[in-house]
Amino acid sequence: MSPIPGGDVAINGLGMSSVGRPSLSSSLTLAVNACRAAVADAHLDWSDIDGLAAFPGGLSRAGSNGVGPPELQNALRLELDWYAATGECASPLGAVFSGVGAIAAGLANHVLCFQVMSDASTRKRGLTAAFADASVDGLLRWLLPFGSPAAPVHLALVASRYAHLYGLERQTLASVAINNRANAADNPWAVFQAPLSIDEYLAAPMIASPFCRFDCDVPVDGAVAFVLSRDTADGDMSRAVRIASIGSANRGRATWDQVKDSWHMSDFDAAAMMWRRTDIRPTDIACAQLYDGMTFTVLSWLEALGFCGPGEAADFIEGGAGIARNGPLPINTDGGQLSAGKLQGFGHLYEGCLQVRGEAGVRQIPHAVGSPVVVSMGTGPMAGCVLLTGS
C-alpha cells in the first residue's frame, strides 16, 4: 500500500475514438468506441467494469459533451457499484481523480473514466449554441454581459497582467504554437499536421490581444477513455501506468478576474499539492503534457510546476528549443490541443501514458519510457495535474 491514499491505483487501459472536425457519429458512439478500446487495452471484459466516471456528464451546458454515466451504463448494461460525473472539479482530470478516490475507498475495482467532446459539431451549428440562453446565470453573469464572454478573453486579461510584470513577446506565444504543430506532424489523429510558420502566425486574425487564432486550441469531436484499476487486482498490470501523485488543490480566489496578480491561478495550487506528495522533482521529469487551451496556459503551467521561476517561461522556452522533442523538457509531444485537438486534458493524459509505456511511435521520447511524466489541465478557477510513472 502506497503511503499516499490512492497511490495503489494505476491507469490500466487507454482508448481513443476517431477524432473529427466534426465527426459524423453521435457522442454516444464516440464514447463507446473509446471505452471499448480502453477495456480491451486493459485485457478486461465489460463485466469487470464496476465503476464509471465522466467529465462533465450528460447534463452539461450546450457546447460540449453530452454523454453521462447513466447513458453509457444503459448502452452497455454495465453492472456498476459506483459512478459519478464531475463537471466542476480539478479540471477534466478531476474525473480521473474521483475514480482513483472511488477505488481507494473500496467502492470499485475497475473504474472506466471517459470524456466526449462535441465542440466541432456545436460550432458547425453555429457558435451561438453556447450562448443560446437569453439569461446568463452563474459566475458568467458577471463577465459575459460586461464584455468577457469566454476563456480566450478572460486569459487575454491575465496575459496582459503577466506582460506588465515580466514582459511577453508574441514570438514566445508563437513558439509554443509552432512547437505543438511540429509534434502534430507525427501524430496520426492530429487535426492540424502541416507546419506552422512564424509569418502565418503573425498574419492570423486577432481574437483578443495578445492572442490570435493560433493561440487558441482547436475544437474537435472525439472521446478518450481510461481504465483505472487497483494495483492488486487480478490480471496483467505490467503495462499499467502508475499515478505517483495528484494535484487537485484550490486555495485562492477561484475566479477569472478577481486577483490583482491574476496570472497566479489555480494551476499554482494544484502544482504545489502534487509536488508536496512525492519525492520526484521537476528536474526528474522526462516530458510534460501541459494544458494548451491557449498558448499562454503553457507558460503559466511551466511556472506553476516550477520548471522555471516566475516570469522565466520565455527564457525556458528559448524560442522553442527548450520545449522541443529533442530539448530539455519536451512539451505536448502529440501536438496538444492547439494542433492535435481539444480533448480537454484527456488527450494530454492519453499521450502521457503512451510516453510512459514507450508506445508513442516516432514521437517517443526515449528516456520517457517508465519515467516520470507530468500531465496538467485547466487554469483560472479550476485546474489539476498528475504525475505518472512506470510500473
Place this chain on the structure above:
Amino acid sequence: MRPSPKIAIEEAEFWEAATNGIFKLATCTSCATIIHPPSPVCFQCHGDVIRFQEVSRTGTVVAFTTVFYQFVPGESVPYALVSVELDAQDELVFTSKLIDVPPEFEPHIGMTVEVAFAQSGDLYLPVFRPVRVQ
C-alpha cells in the same frame, strides 16, 4: 439577441442603482468588506447580512485586452476591455468595457479610470472611461 444577466432578487439593487447612474456593490454590514461578484455571505467574516452600498467610482486598470472576435451575437467589435482595481478596496476588481476611447485603443496598466454607465438592451451596465486620455 444579446444574452443578459439573470437579475436575482437579492442583486436587483445593483441593477436598479446602475439604471439611476449610481455605482453600488455588495457590502458586508458586519465588517464593511465589499464583495464582487456579489455573494450572500462575506468571504472575510462569513457575516450574512449583505447590503448594496454606493462605492467610489474610481480605480486603476490592472489588466486589459482588445477583443476583436465576436463571441456573442450582436456584440460590436473591436472593443477595449479592462479589469479595474477599484480605489474602494484592495484587490477588489471589476471587469467591464472601456468607453470613450478611439477604436482599437490599447489601454495601459496603471491608467486611471472611472465608472460610467452604458445601455445594453434593457439594462444599464457599469463600464469605465478614462479619467483623462494619457
